Amino acid sequence: MGVNESGRDFAKLAGRIIEFVKTELGIDDEEITVDTPLVTNGLVDSAGLMRLAAFVERETGTTIPDRDVNVGHFDTVRQIQAYLTRRSGGS
């Protein structure tokens, strides 16, 4: 996969994740970017984190182990992307 294609995929996924956070998790009163801390800022609690992980699994077809559903991997959209890249064996 080329760099541009990979970048486009990330932008698409990031957009869908942000949309999910806004509409499904109800964080519609904050501006959310790929670098907005979702958990450490208190926007997403542990229930929201579970729903977010399930959404990412559905969107990407990836199975995420329970032990990886944590603030270290899911605090920002960029961290989610980095985690998914590592899991798929990317750099």
Next chain:
Amino acid sequence: MITLAGLVAAVVLAPLFWLCVPAAWRRETLSIGSLVALACYDARLPVLLVAVTIGVSASVHVAGTLGERARLLFVAFCLLTLLALFVWNKSVGASYIALPTQSGLVFVGISFLVLKAAAALIETGRGGVRSLTFREVFAWLVFLPTYPNGPIENIDHFRMQWPRFDHRRMFRGLERILFGLVKSLVIAHSLGEWVDPIAAMPEHYRSGILLLGFYALALRFYFDLAGASDVAIGLGAVFGYDIEENFDRPFVRRNLVQLWQHWHMTLTGWFRVYVFTPVSRGLMRWRFGRNDRLAIAVGQLVTMTSIGIWHNLTWNFFVFGLLQGIGVIWVGLLARGAGRRLPASMVRWWRETAPGYLLSTALTLSFFAISCIFRCRGFEARATLSACGVHSVNFDLTKSMREVQASKESWSW
């Protein structure tokens, strides 16, 4: 088990520890010292702790040699053994008022010991822990400052450290111990002096006093536990360890989820990682699919009731946990949706103004305080009836007072 005399002795011995013990022996010296101190309290505790240490380190070793399926079965068997120890200890404890002199069969601190050992085993089952030496497990399980009320140190966080002298950390630790003593021996004790007679005989008090009693009881639990955690963290620092934080101003949080995220954080963190996450995600995968809200609601109820009955295997603690679960579901899954139906100006007032913050914090504290009466068995029914003006019901006061006294003693150290 830290008594006040033991705490003073530990602080007095700390300079000798740093001056006389070679760096390579410090961890083991602390382990042996912890074991001796625990033996002074209850001679059976060292035997139990060494047995659990052998069990955990041997289990991790054996599990590392097995295939995935066999490893999971083996770890499940080990966890059931721990569960049996926990249930036995709790059921014995319910019929013996053995605190604090330990004349009965009950072991103090087993609930925390079981959680720590279970965490190591679960991580082994998941493949996260591949090897643990006996000495690492031993140092982690017997570490006196965190015994018996936590914080529940994560084994990876603990074993990455080695006792290292740092005078700034040592003075911070001493300061933290002082804060803890003030919280526990002054504030919690004073609250206890006032609220204990009310808890023992609520029918003798008017509704307003009973209501204040609910708040005092919750504050007393907080100052007692947070004070003990401060002492544990401080004493850990005196002996060169950074212990995880356990309380972060839970009563100034504006909803119940935030309160629980900042109340006994190592305990709630344990249940979040090892109960809530696998139960919720397991249900999502198994049956609920896209209806993830239902899976999470069930996960939250299971988690909070588990926290309740982990404290004590009695119906009142079950109800305490259930109430917390319902409150957490309301905050996490329903309240935001309900807020959308309100006028935007009202929602802004609630979220962004100081009065809105104060009101939401007061409501959160009130819910928690009133539900805390279920932590004192016998108190809740009599207090509720008394608040409603019913004083003629014949209760077993002696039994209830004993239980309140036992509850009080279990929080003190």
